Amino acid sequence: FSGDEDRVLEIAYSLEKMSEHPLAKGLCRYADQQGVAGNLPVESFLVFPGKGVTGDLIQTGNNRQTWAVGSPEFLLTKGIAVIGEAKAQLESWRESGDIVIGIGQMEDMEDTGQSNGNSQINPRGQLAGLIALRDELRPEVKLVIQELEKLGISAVMLTGDNSQVAQRVAGEVGISQVKSQLLPGEKLAWIEELERNNGRVAMVGDGINDAPALAKASVGIAMGAAGTDTALETADVALMGDDLTKLPLLVSLARKTLQIIGQNIVIALGLKVLVVLLIFPGWLTLWMAVVADMGTSLLVTVNGLRLLKLKNIKSEPPPPKIL
Template sequence: MKNGQTDKLSATPPATNQHEHDHDHGGMFGPNTELIFAGLCALSLAIGFGVSFAGGIPAWVSLTLYGLAYFFGGFFTAKEAIETIRQGKFEIDFLMLVAAGGAGALGEWAEGALLLALFSIGHALEHYAMNRARKSITALAGLSAKTAVVRRNGTTTEVDVSALQVGDVIIVKPNSKIAADGVVIKGTSSVNQAPITGESVPVDKQPVADGSKDLAKAKPENRVFAGTINGTAVLDVSVTKAAGDSTLARLIKLVNEAESQQSPTQQFTDRFEKWFVPAVLILVVALCFAFLVIDEPFSASFYRAMAVLVAASPCALAIATPSAVLSGVARAARDGVLIKGGRPLEDLGDLTALAFDKTGTLTIGKPTLQKVVTLSGDERALLALAAAVEGLSDHPLATAIVNGSKERLGNVVLPEAVNLKALTGRGVQAEVDNEPVFIGNKALFDEQKTLTDEVRKQAGELEASGHTVMIVRKGKVFLGILGVMDAPRPEAKQTLAALKQLGIRRMVMLTGDNQQVANAIAQQVGLTDAFGDLLPEEKVKAVDELRQQEGKVSMIGDGVNDAPAMAKSTVGIAMGAAGSDVALETADIALMGDLLDKLPFAIGLSRSARRIIRQNLIISLGMVVILIPLTILGIARIGPAVIAHEGSTLVVVFNALRLLAYKK
């Protein structure tokens, strides 16, 4: 599915498939006109039926009231039938009109009116129930601020959100909605991102370093999204996306589009109905001539045919899957999980294997100081020296050592390091207390021919456990060894354990890092397999092999360099998709926040949706299987058939709506 650009923030559902009409049934009584018409139909029927038993009142009064019932009950039914006939299709609405017309032709005006009354009431209530699911999607549009305070040419003014331009600076007041996607350039505050990412805890935001103008490289702690809620401090935000291109606008558009993406079950029901509806019409025509074979008047044969027509109309079947898909997609979106339609919703619950990228998916995505081995002196002196020297470097490993050392040391005055020299590919050199200090890998000290067997052995053990090793020597003395590693996410182990409980048999890591690192991370988080040293095309091959072994497999990554492997998998899942156009484009499912623990929720929701879809199919097909023989044999008349038929439709819809209340 390709994403387009939205020209305005809108939550209007798109046109859907042949069974999902827009149902824009407004009129003189507003959006509830259809329900009011259904009520007037039932009222006219009830009065007409009562008058027919009153003495002294002409028969035409009852007929007039039945005629009103036909008008009110058939108005929207006829409207939809005409729309579908123009498309060259015959659907349920057409079958209902034929049945009601046939009852009238037999002089059974009361039963025809009853058919239209129950059908119109059922349809009206069905649409009302479906709209409850759509409101969960439409509510996303309400997250957007309507206006923004913008600073232009030294003055501040309040403008409509649609008037914001990229580069504008907006002032976000405390406890107010953020009006546009952007980057914080002034102020520090916590922001509630739950409406977009599903994160339950507010996220601290701070301005870009040194007022940097390269906003495209801003870090997550600098970025904010439209629809999120500012905390207790004022923020100045530079707008990076217009209102129609914001993450919120794209989320609304994609969730709406998901409603029209058919699931495998929905495709099956559509194929079934394509031959079932014509077969019913043929059967009905044949039953009209039953009087030629059996001893009964034409009116009895015709009535039976109309009853079968009512019984065989697959109302519940038509709505069984769309209602569940819509409810499931809406429930997922409320928790920061974007599911792009019925196919991924159903497939997700059928997975038995998951393939994970490592960096940024199973790990936090940046190196941290994990191990400290002291060879001479004490640990605090070792860390203080390392922090002093590496503090002069801007290398990612140096940053990890400095941050990790300061966390362990607390407020300690570091020694003064000078004359830093980078030794490319090996480490760094500096001076502390007029003595040379070297911090680097084994190659650096091999080159100097100073590496001892004991240091080599301990460094090798750390490397075998997946650490990047930095050896520290001051003068001629080896002080210690520092092990740096991209650590697993805090929630990774618990998440994978939950996935195992859900029945996921294989959980595999695919990474470009070396096999030792892959093995170390796999052991820590509880993976079943780990494959390292993989190029992007080798990841694709690994996913293909996993599909052949397991049937259905999902690839979970960041949606950028893992896009080819995602495309090869049954369901591609992107992590941290908020604000990432590429992730939203490539994935079948997007976890809007950087939250790995949303996976068990999404899989559990999918399995619940699959169960409800199966239940709905059993209810809808079962009712048809029961009613057709009963009406053919004359046991069930039109009235009871309508009640059972429309009752099953409402059961199916309300069963699907249970997904809106799904608990994690």
């Protein structure tokens, strides 16, 4: 809306490249594809988890301008209103299920006092532009949700995106329970409620906004390739890759491991008790007992090797695009 799309993208890139948020990474990749440098010097950079970022851009002649990048609601708290044509475009994009990021220059907000003692803040910042992003679903996500349901696991989506985006994504992958427009603390509260109502809860996340919920969940699972350092450090399990099909395998492997551990304990203790009972009457000699003990070790080892038979689910490749 400032009339210079490359300039707006350069400002957004310069700020967002310092953020670990997944949306920031997507915006930076797009800027790279467009050939935008994003090398403006930034000082006083601040992150507001789940909302946006602010920072001072140092212009020519040491001219300092404070900019904000984030959700339109976040921009409003910084004195930048989305009105007129921009508001109409915002509503149109959101109705289409897009995620909208605003970029604006911050100015001092005017405090208009009123006779009744109340005060009202009039935004004085200037909106530079809006950027729409859309989550591209991986073709294997729907299959992963189906496999988890077969294992008796119910999926719940906790997201900071607006309700239109959340409902669109949930509908495409087959998730019925959706909680949208959540801040990091609200995700944490939902995890606590799910644990109270359902017992053990596993949380899968990759962003800094997921860190509190990952720490609180019974099991926190971070996606290694796409995950932020904060998420990886907080989680109990880190999948070193970006393959969601490993989630059902992880659950199956954990359950099968516990099952085999139980079997091996029964086998080992049972055979040892049997050998002891046979030694006392003299039915087994000492060397036969030693052989039986070694045989028990081999037996539980072979039983444990059955875990190698577990296979990862295979996702169907996406259909070819018709040009």
